[in-house]
Amino acid sequence: MFPIPIQKRPLINRVSYKLLVPVSLFIWLIPLLGIMLTSIRGLGDITAGNYWGMPSEFLLFTNIKEVFQNTPMLTYIINSFKITIPTVIGAVTISCMTGFALASYKFKANLFIFFTFIAGNFVPFQILMIPVRDLTFQMGLYDTVTGLVLFHVAFQTGFCTLFMRNFIKALPNELFEAARIDGTSEFNIFLKIVVPLTRPAIAALSVLIFTFIWNDFFWATVLIQGQHAMPITAGLKSLNGQWVTVYHLLSAGSIMAAVPPVIMFFLMQKHFIAGLTLGASKG
């Protein structure tokens, strides 16, 4: 154990540690607490400059209602789901297949293809921007949810393949060999052995991709123009421009944008962290 467990330290250290942890947590979260506090305030507090004192009114629900009434926030949120969920399903399905192919078959181009997926995943978005936008235009999918989803699925395939391939590679190979000797076809090996065994990886990947795509801003700006298809990140940005001074509404909107990934994180914490830290504990 490193550092030495606090329980083995003198009393004074234990007490001060237990005090220090919540204090530092509070300091760490000040920016987030600030926005939560602001989202329950009324316009009165904002114009009076009361940012840190007790809110004079509790208006969280009024603010949320006002956001929904005066802005297309509801459409933005629905769009975000319409973009995120198909992307998760598409990218995870495709990468189960590519991951399986790269993990359990030996062929010449194997490592080359694998490294191509990894390299592509790290490329700066800007080098893809103009051709992808053109391509989407030509397919008649510019400013549509479908166009954005197609690109997201393609791009996330890089990271997902890396993830799935390493996971399947770590499964005992004897399992596949035994099935092959029994005469199981390759497709059935995939469906009946690999897919059930990779369930934890599928879960981890799904939460991660959900968060990545929900939080995407760049591609939403490049491939979407109108409110009908705009996700909440891009929607917030356009509201940010309009509402320079109505911070309480902007705060309420920001919280709405943050809630789904936060819930996802808390429900699937173990998987989420397992996915993010893949490779952090072994060489």
Next chain:
Amino acid sequence: MPNSNQFTYRRSSWWKRNQQRLTPWIFLFPGLLLFLVYVIWPIFNSLYISLLQWDGLSPAIYVGISNYIELLDDEYFYISLMNNLKWLIFFMLAVPIGLGLAIFLNQTIFGIRLIKSLFFFPFVISQVVIGIIFSWFYNPRGVIGPFLDKIGLSNYAILADENFATYGIIFAGIYPQIAYCMILYLTGLNNLNTDQIEAGRMDGAKGLSLFKNIILPQLKPATFLAIVVTVIGSLRSFDMVAIMTQGGPYGSSNVLAYYMFETALSEYGYRMGYGSAIAAVLFTIMMFYILFFIYRMYQSEKKGL
């Protein structure tokens, strides 16, 4: 009739003979196709577009490397490049800070799991939201206003200050990155080899020397990953800049990622060729890191085989 029977028999045996060889390609097909169309081909296409003068509508004119020559004289390009460098340098602080936080939190007291996940919170939230939070934080008529008044900096707006706007954005950007590094190190600390640490302690290693000689080497995989994601994060600074300053004031907080977008797609004009040239520079910088990462992975793959 017998002929067709023979045919199916032969076909199935052909499939049987080649199943092992063909299956991987069948499984790779959809993923590989999408990836080639949407990621690999666009890279080369962008490099080609960088040799054109093109507004996206009228016919493109081939101009050779003149876009790159123009870049050499572009003041805003240098400002953006320098800002990218600042991002890179200051973002690296996320690694040691994350390590420090991880060590601080690697204890088992009541509620520590919840505390760890609350520390991790900023990473889960969209950068757009983080950007909004911080721009409202920095607003002199906003949250830190009262504090600024106290230290005699009334009405000071860091995001409107040419000299410091970039640092204001970097500070906001590093906040979620610290959380990411912290979680990487927490996992690393969790998987430390206890025997080695105990042996080290027996030999009298304590505090800093224990940390330097025994802990840090074991955390190498976590450190490697933390550096990789931090470098990539620092070069993907688009979201924060777009939300907080849009490159201003006077382009002083611009970065290559945003400058490229601005030249190619915003009201400043649709200069696709010039934008692609900027993207190509950014791509080249990133390529060093990608190749380094691939090389590392290739080494460990060879060991694994």
